[in-house]
Amino acid sequence: MTTSSDRAVPETAGGSDAVQAELLRFLTARTRKPWTADADLFASGGLSSLFAMELVVHLERTYGIAIRGTDLRLENFRTVWRMAALVDRLRQPAPGGRGE
């Protein structure tokens, strides 16, 4: 369930620096490996894709957000950038409500 490449994932938006820094600290503490914000966490040699559930729980507890429905996709947790962007988006009030 991991991709065969360990290249960085192309990114556009990255979320707030503070969230990125906190996530990098969490990942390093949890995996005892250094990471960069654009590294593909689930590429070969990386983390088990099931580790993503731990990331979900960590983000929810740390930032008081609820990650539900279509946001529960592995792609949203593939890099620190993407997770930070998700946190930023979910911390803002959703005008029309998000789909469950």
Added chain:
Amino acid sequence: MAGQNGTPDAGRWLAVLGAGVMGTGIAALAVGHGVAVTLVDVDRSRLDAAPASVDRQVRLARLMGALPPEAVPGDLVTGLSLAELSTVAATTPAAVIEAVTEDPDAKAKVLADVSALVAPGTPIVSNTSSIPIDELAPATARPVDLIGIHFMNPPYLIRTVEVIRGPRTGDPTLERVRMLLAALGRDPIVVDDAPGFVTSRILHPMINDAVRVVAAGTATVEAVDQLMQGCLGHPTGPLRTADLIGLDNLVDSLWVLYGRTGDEGCRPCDLLLELVRAGHLGRKSGRGFYEYEGDRHEHEGELS
């Protein structure tokens, strides 16, 4: 979804008995596929913990892309007895699945109670991993309705299920179970009745041998798993698999196999028994052949 409105789909709910690792996993599989579940356990604390556990597993399944994206989650109702819940449900379930302790007497008692409650023709399913279905049949009022479904752990991530047709299982029972498994996105492989059927009859003595190899000092736990994974293509290695099954459950299953086949390879080896006596039951207790750090809940259901 609980179906009290009399529509043709009204019967589409499932009763699951036992809110342990397998019971909550089966409930999560069903809920995630839009099927309502009534989950029953006699243990109040286990029952209280069940909704959060099922929710977490449904979310894990969704995260892993193991659920149909369009499925609206089914309702989950919990209760201390099916009898208590039957008085409020207007319809009979699509099936009743028991996932209580792997002990023939415990299963027989639950199956007897259940068959007295549900309408004839409702499949009564045992999620046993090793007890022959025909051995459980006399406990039920209607052996024709009894069938085995051996879900793997976690049920929502492993698509293939072993379906055990006992000598007295009826054709309509098998047909209804096939329909249910289709609704749950599972692929059934139907086999005949025997101690351990196919998967446990092969896997459990193999794990027992892996433990013996470690006890003899031939290789470490890690080396055994690495060889079985790297050379023989076993997905997790036998000892990590044992931790996932639960060492107590594995011992129960091995005794069932040993008692019915006489195969010495199925007699639980000393190291396995020692670990169980010491309370090292595998992933669910935080330690088995491996240690599982951090919040146990977050690891439950991982294949690694």
